[in-house]
Amino acid sequence: MQTLTFDSDDLDLTEDFLSRAYARMRIGGGSPAGSRARVRRSATPSLSVDELALDFDMSYAVTPLGRICLCVVHDGTIEDHVYPGVQDSFGPGDVVSFAPPDHAYAGVVRAARYNITMLDPALLDQVAATAPASRPGPVRLTGHRPHSPAAADRLRGAITYLRDHVLADPDLADQPLVASTAAQHLAATVLATFPNSALTDPTASDRADAHPAALRRALAHIDDHAGEPVTVAEIAAAAHITVRALQYAFRRHLDTTPLAHLRRVRLAHAHHELLAADPRDGTTVTQVAARWGFAHPGRFAALYRAAYGRSPHRTLVEA
CATH class of the missing domain: 1.10.10.60 (Homeodomain-like)
Structure with missing residues (x-):
């Protein structure tokens, strides 16, 4: 696990730090109220959780990060946040996805405290799959606002748990099974929070494939690899069925989920x-x-x- 902290009232140093820590950024429009920036980051190879506190107003222009970037606003506001097809502003309590991984975005932070959680988009494919197609694509988020306040609360809780109970202890976060379980839980919670392209309902083919023999293969793979950071997608591949068929098989025959088992x-x-x-x-x-x-x-x-x-x-x- 990697950790870093930053605390400065020099805007030039802050701009340089943010550009290196995230992507190329442009800072301007500093307010006279203050210029201090405080950042604390904890990260594993597949995800990172940052807490930021900026005492000044800052405009930003971020090149595509290649990662899913979630934001939880604690205090202050983030205004005029834009990327192709979206313009929005966020305030205290809001939970949002900043932009698709391949999109640039821009906006203004106004004396805010907020959390930034970034994760590898491939994590979504470990817990879900898109509709069948000749060339199925990766799972993608299709909206930046949660389905509901309850969904936002669950994601906020998952991020807080990750920050306070996993990443807060480097020795714990370096345990392979802890890191894998935490990453999959966060990915599943993200999919349950935002509109996305994953197909969760089994198709007729999935239902036909969810037979006892496939379930036995899945159970054998879990037994043989329980001590490894196995994913739902890997279990499905070992059973020669889709993720949807795997989940349906566990519900139908065992009244549980693959991860619960x-x-x-x-x-x-x-x-x-x-x-x-x-x-x-x-x-x-x-x-x-x-x-x-x-x-x-x-x-x-x-x-x-x-x-x-x-x-x-x-x-x-x-x-």
């Missing part, structure tokens, strides 16, 4: 590791949980207690 399998592995561990050698519940993709100790403990009827700490000390 993967989580149960990993929980079982964590259980067996706790049973075999010796707390005298320094093994902790948090370490075991992280190795199996569970970033939040409290949530892990709740899941564990529901499955095994006792706390993971009790299992460790009584092993």
Whole structure:
């Protein structure tokens, strides 16, 4: 994981930093109220979360980033935000997607505090797929505003969880399963928040393919690769079916989802590791949980207690 911080009241330095940290930018229209900029970034190879606080007004013109760029406004406003076909302004509480990854955009930040979360567009293809076609394209967001206030709240919560419980601990964020699980959860939440090109309802072909043999192949792949950062798309490929057919098969035959089943399998592995561990050698519940993709100790403990009827700490000390 990478982290960086920036704190300056020099607009020239700020312009240079933002240009290097994001893309080529142009800063102008500074207000006399202040010129301090504070930025804190935490990043993995596939995503980054930045908190920015600018005490001045700033105009920006950003070249295409090649990444999905989400913005949550805490205070202040972002005005006259434009990219082809869209002109909008955002205020406190707004959650938006700034622009498609291949579009330039521009606007004005007015003494604002806000969050910028960027993710690799390929993450969307790991959890969903577009409609069948001779040359199907990648999943894309088709709108910049959430479906509803409730959807915006869920995405805001997912970003806060990622920032405060995953990226806040570099050792935790560097765990492959934690990073993979967090990235897939964020991608799925983004798709549930914004209009997009993913086809979620199974086609007639998907329904026909969602037979027990395909499900057995998927379950075998999960069992064999539970200790690796496996994705929904990889499980579907191993089962020789589409992501939609995979999701339908799990709903139809097991009344669950592929990721929920993967989580149960990993929980079982964590259980067996706790049973075999010796707390005298320094093994902790948090370490075991992280190795199996569970970033939040409290949530892990709740899941564990529901499955095994006792706390993971009790299992460790009584092993």
